Amino acid sequence: MRNIWTICRREMYAYFVSPIAWVLMTIFALFCGFFAWFASAEFLLESQRAMMSGQSFPMNINEQVIAWIFSNIAIVALLVVPLISMRLFAEEKRQGTIELLATSPVRDYQIVIGKWLAAFLMFASLLLILAIDYSFLFAYGNPDWKPVATGFLGALLQGGCLLALGTFLSALTKNQIVAGAIGFGLGLLLWLLSWATAFGNSPTVQVLNYLSIVSHLDSFSRGVIDSKDIVYYLSMIFLGLFLTTRSLESLRWRA
Amino acid sequence: MIQVEHLSKRYARHLAVNDISFSVEKGDIVGFLGPNGAGKTTTMRVLTCFLPPSDGKATVAGFDVFEQPLEVKKRIGYLPETPPLYPEMDVQDYLTFIARLKNVPARDIKGRVEHVIERCAVADVKTRLISKLSRGYRQRVGLAQAIIHNPDVLILDEPTSGLDPKQITETRDLIKSLSGEHTIILSTHILPEVEAICRKVIIIVRGKLIATDSVERLKSRGVQQSVQVQVSTGMQDGAGMVRERLAQVPGVRTVTEKSTSDDKLTFEVEGLSDGAPRADIARAVVQSGWNLLELKSTTQSLEEVYLQLTGAGLTAETATGGAQ
Numbered sequence: 001m002r003n004i005w006t007i008c009r010r011e012m013y014a015y016f017v018s019p020i021a022w023v024l025m026t027i028f029a030l031f032c033g034f035f036a037w038f039a040s041a042e043f044l045l046e047s048q049r050a051m052m053s054g055q056s057f058p059m060n061i062n063e064q065v066i067a068w069i070f071s072n073i074a075i076v077a078l079l080v081v082p083l084i085s086m087r088l089f090a091e092e093k094r095q096g097t098i099e100l101l102a103t104s105p106v107r108d109y110q111i112v113i114g115k116w117l118a119a120f121l122m123f124a125s126l127l128l129i130l131a132i133d134y135s136f137l138f139a140y141g142n143p144d145w146k147p148v149a150t151g152f153l154g155a156l157l158q159g160g161c162l163l164a165l166g167t168f169l170s171a172l173t174k175n176q177i178v179a180g181a182i183g184f185g186l187g188l189l190l191w192l193l194s195w196a197t198a199f200g201n202s203p204t205v206q207v208l209n210y211l212s213i214v215s216h217l218d219s220f221s222r223g224v225i226d227s228k229d230i231v232y233y234l235s236m237i238f239l240g241l242f243l244t245t246r247s248l249e250s251l252r253w254r255a
Numbered sequence: 256m257i258q259v260e261h262l263s264k265r266y267a268r269h270l271a272v273n274d275i276s277f278s279v280e281k282g283d284i285v286g287f288l289g290p291n292g293a294g295k296t297t298t299m300r301v302l303t304c305f306l307p308p309s310d311g312k313a314t315v316a317g318f319d320v321f322e323q324p325l326e327v328k329k330r331i332g333y334l335p336e337t338p339p340l341y342p343e344m345d346v347q348d349y350l351t352f353i354a355r356l357k358n359v360p361a362r363d364i365k366g367r368v369e370h371v372i373e374r375c376a377v378a379d380v381k382t383r384l385i386s387k388l389s390r391g392y393r394q395r396v397g398l399a400q401a402i403i404h405n406p407d408v409l410i411l412d413e414p415t416s417g418l419d420p421k422q423i424t425e426t427r428d429l430i431k432s433l434s435g436e437h438t439i440i441l442s443t444h445i446l447p448e449v450e451a452i453c454r455k456v457i458i459i460v461r462g463k464l465i466a467t468d469s470v471e472r473l474k475s476r477g478v479q480q481s482v483q484v485q486v487s488t489g490m491q492d493g494a495g496m497v498r499e500r501l502a503q504v505p506g507v508r509t510v511t512e513k514s515t516s517d518d519k520l521t522f523e524v525e526g527l528s529d530g531a532p533r534a535d536i537a538r539a540v541v542q543s544g545w546n547l548l549e550l551k552s553t554t555q556s557l558e559e560v561y562l563q564l565t566g567a568g569l570t571a572e573t574a575t576g577g578a579q
Contacts, residue, residue, distance in 0.1 A: 006355040010341070013352075018343050100339035100400075103303040104356045105328040252306055 003106040007114025008121070011088070015122045020087070024080060028126045035072050036133035039065040061143045062223070066134065070151040070221040073130060074214055077123075077159055078191055082183025084122050085166025086176045088115045089244075093174040098251075108248045112241050116160075116167050123159040127152060147223030154220025157233035158213055162187055164240025171247040187213075256281045256408060256438045257302065261311035264297050264462075271297040273462040274311065279455075281407075284434040286453035286470075287442035288561065294462040295442040296336065299410050302440070303333045316407050329358065332406035332437070336413050338397025342386035346377055346396055349385060350403060357404035371399040375429060391422035398429060402437070409433065411441040415448060427452055446561055458564055465564050481525045482533055485549035486540055487518045494520050497545065504539050506532040519548060 015021040043065050050059065092098040101111050131152070137143055165186060170179040193212035196205045209215050213236075216229040257279040264272040272294040279285050287295050300306040301313055304324040312319060318326040341349060350371060354364045372378050375395045380388060385396065394414065401409055414430060415423045431452055433439065443449060449456050449470065456473055458466040466473060486497050494512055497520055501510045504524075513521040524536060533550060540547045 003356070003358075006352065009355075010344075010352050013348065014341065014343055095339070095341070096335060096337045097339040097341060099300075099305055099333075099335045100353075101356075102305050103328055103331065103333045105325050105358050106356065107325070 003110040004114040004117065007101075007106070007111055008118045011115050011118030012121060014087075015084075015118065020083075021122060021125070024083060024122075025126060025129060028076070028080060029129045031076050032069075032073065032130045032133050035069045036065075036130075036136070039068050040137070061137065061141055062147045065137065066143060066148055066151060067221040069130070069133075070155060071214075071217065073127075073155060074158060074217050075191070077155065078162065078187040078213075079184065080126065081123065081159055081162040082166050082169075082180045082187060084119050085163050086170055086180035086183060088119060088167050089171040089248075090173055090176040090179045094176075102248075102252070109241075109245045112167065112171075112244045112248065116164055116237075116241055116244075119163045119167065120156075120160050123163060124156060127155055127159075130155075144223070147221060150223050150225055151221040153225070154217045154229070157220075157230070157237075158217055161213060161233045161236040161240070162190075164237040164244075166240075168240050168244045168247065171244045171251075190214075256283070256316060257440070258314045259298075259302075259311070260313070262298070262301060262308050262313055263310035264294070264301055264306065265309040271462050272301070272459075275459060275462075275464040276311075277457050277464065277467050279438060279440060281438055282434075283455055284431075284439045284453050285441070285455045285457060286449035287440055287457050287459070288444070288446070288449055289442075289459040290444055292461075293444075293459050295459065296412055297462075298459070299333075299412050299440070299442060303331055303410055304328055329404070330407045332401035332404065332409045334397045334401045334409075334411045334414060336416065338393050338400070340385045340393060340396060340400075343384070345382050345384050346388075347372070347381045349396065350399055353400045354403050359404050367403055367405070371403050374402070375399040376425075391418055391425070394418060394422070394426060395429070398426070398433075402433065405436070407438060409437045409439045409441075411439065413442055413444075415443070415445070423448075458561065460564075481523055481552070482536060483513070483549065483551050484522045484524055484536060484540070484547070486520050486522070487546040487548055488520065489518065489546070493545070496543075497540075498522065500539055500543055501536065504532060504535045506535065521549075 190213040194215040196208040
């Protein structure tokens with residue numbers, strides 16, 4: 001446990017001492033701000049329109065603003081996550097510091113979990129910026145807090161899952177760009193799988209849809225915690241970290 | 256402290272280390288010598304548990320590198336050829352991280368970091384970013400990193416490569432000063448380094464061990480102490496007489512005529528193992544009424560021994576290669 005924390009702390013140091021964390025947080029803040037502004041402006045416009053026409057549509061700030069923002073942030077996260085995870089092992093391999101880690105009294109899985117945890121905390125600090133935007137909704141309106149909480153949980157799980165896969169990709173190469181690019185590709189693929197629903201509801205479609213990373217997010221942003229989604233995310237995280245550990249072990253046999 | 260038995264390491268097609276065995280006693284400081292690509296780094300990587308051996312076994316402080324890597328890793332300080340540094344960290348933070356990574360107890364971390372900063376003379380750059388350090392300082396931070404958990408064994412891969420002469424001397428002195436507390440293996444392809452620092456040498460060429468001995472014994476090993484004598488007799492055909500006279504000197508075993516130019520006769524006189532009796536030779540020449548022009552002892556330097564050994568290793572290799 002202490003070893004995991006040691007590794008994790010150094011990785012956090014690397015993120016926050018280098019520009020990586022600050023650049024990502026700035027970009028993320030801009031996107032979150034824009035989404036929050038856009039969604040609430042549209043919400044206001046629609047409620048004005050409803051008042052003028054005299055009809056009362058059911059308006060729901062949770063669904064129309066918060067859930068909408070979450071679903072967009074999920075796409076942004078798909079693109080941001082490879083930027084966080086691509087350096088984890090690729091950089092160590094290029095610098096030769098992997099030799100230091102591999103000859104220190106720590107186990108491979110501790111290195112892997114420590115690094116993933118740091119990336120996860122980095123991602124969580126991005127989501128913290130979104131929480132600032134949401135705090136305005138709570139200040140000037142009265143949205144239900146439960147879908148917000150589950151939405152964050154879903155976003156964290158989705159991020160953690162992509163980060164685990166990204167960590168694995170980073171362990172496969174010395175080249176950060178390669179790890180990042182394949183990460184983008186994989187993220188987009190996992191997103192596009194949900195489009196399979198356009199082709200009916202055959203078992204194949206259901207499997208593909210289940211594999212898609214975004215299809216599991218919808219219920220979270222609606223305030224529903226479904227065990228099948230939790231199982232999906234946790235097993236993907238486990239798979240990613242397991243593969244990374246194996247790949248790290250194999251380094252020794254190939255090197 | 257370190258036992259290596261019939262160790263081999265095979266990469267896909269290439270046999271990097273071929274059946275080598277040696278042992279290193281506690282407190283020894285051993286030079287691992289060989290030309291580039293001889294398998295020095297590979298052997299060190301096996302000892303540090305970075306690579307598993309393909310065959311044979313290696314133990315450090317009684318623990319097998321393959322069966323109990325964690326125990327071995329706790330007892331080893333390793334400086335790879337390029338110091339494993341994180342450029343974005345400053346020296347102090349980096350060493351603190353290493354101390355944690357090497358399982359130094361939390362309450363000792365601060366003290367150990369200060370100690371190695373002092374020991375490796377990096378105090379004046381301790382708050383500097385590693386990316387801003389010069390090559391010499393990086394090497395010293397690398398050494399500090401290797402000794403921070405006070406390991407029993409220090410493994411240093413070409414610790415002076417890429418340094419300027421002043422830094423080389425400083426690094427050698429530092430390594431020598433560490434030898435009291437640790438068992439040290441260092442690899443190098445520079446001979447004077449071994450002569451300057453090590454007590455024992457292990458020479459490998461193309462993955463094969465060709466010599467393991469103390470520096471002194473290796474220098475005198477299989478090599479006759481010989482004396483070169485240059486004499487002018489002032490006579491025609493003096494060579495035969497001189498040779499006879501020299502052979503009569505007690506302690507002399509063989510006398511070979513090397514070259515004769517004009518009136519200068521040069522002989523190679525080989526004596527007993529404790530050196531040819533130079534004083535007696537000089538007296539014999541002078542008493543015979545000849546002129547002694549030159550008398551010099553020609554002990555082989557370690558360099559010659561090394562070249563001879565590695566040369567032999569190479570030819571042996573090509574011979575077996577040709578036979579296959």
